[in-house]
Amino acid sequence: MFIPVDQSSILSKTNPLGEKYICVLNDLSAGETVDLPEVIKARRSIRRYKPTPIAEDVLRKILGAARLAPSANNAQPWKFIVVRDEDMKLKLTGACNNKKWMAEAPVIVVACGFPDEADSYMGGYMNSFSVDVAIALDHMILSATNEGLGTCWIGRFKEEKVKDLLKIPSDVKVLALIPLGYSNEEPESAGRKNLSEIICYDKFS
Numbered sequence: 001m002f003i004p005v006d007q008s009s010i011l012s013k014t015n016p017l018g019e020k021y022i023c024v025l026n027d028l029s030a031g032e033t034v035d036l037p038e039v040i041k042a043r044r045s046i047r048r049y050k051p052t053p054i055a056e057d058v059l060r061k062i063l064g065a066a067r068l069a070p071s072a073n074n075a076q077p078w079k080f081i082v083v084r085d086e087d088m089k090l091k092l093t094g095a096c097n098n099k100k101w102m103a104e105a106p107v108i109v110v111a112c113g114f115p116d117e118a119d120s121y122m123g124g125y126m127n128s129f130s131v132d133v134a135i136a137l138d139h140m141i142l143s144a145t146n147e148g149l150g151t152c153w154i155g156r157f158k159e160e161k162v163k164d165l166l167k168i169p170s171d172v173k174v175l176a177l178i179p180l181g182y183s184n185e186e187p188e189s190a191g192r193k194n195l196s197e198i199i200c201y202d203k204f205s
């Protein structure tokens, strides 16, 4: 995914397709600023991908961002399966309501969580593994945006089918599938609630 770079305040780079995209975290020289809010604003769910492969170093940077995510007790109760095999990507779409567009992406990341390794009593009532993995995935997704790549969080999948296909052990949970690739669409923002609807001060209201 990319956004047109016409504001001089935004640091721009060019992806392998010759398209400009914003870059905020990588290759900064001393004195250059990091503009994380621009990356957060630029991200969209992408459902059309170009077949352009992702360079290994770019992929490693994106996966490395997940590695740095915080987790309860620093348990890091996760594993990310990087699926590049064309046949397997297509099979995975069969576990996701046949969303064939997912397989257009050169990579599908399958995010797994380990409940047995996570904090089992977060807030006094819940296992932290899904929160931990979600934070790591958000790191990954924002890093991908920063690299000019599109993603889409896929939550509608049949876990048993994904586990069968990828030989995932029974005590491991599948949290999400994330196609990763160069965007072939430029969707508008889906819109969001106003800040006043989601924030309150000093007590719930």
Ligand SMILES: Cc1cc2nc3c(=O)[nH]c(=O)nc-3n(C[C@H](O)[C@H](O)[C@H](O)COP(=O)(O)O)c2cc1C
Residues within 6 Å of the ligand: 043, 044, 045, 046, 047, 152, 153, 154, 155, 156, 157, 189, 190
């Ligand atoms: C937990 C979660 C599950 C989602 N599941 C799906 C999904 O199964 N299929 C899909 O196309 N998009 C899915 N999405 C993407 C959302 O539809 C999308 O984030 C939302 O509409 C806002 O659009 P935006 O991401 O472009 O801002 C999911 C997003 C999240 C965070």
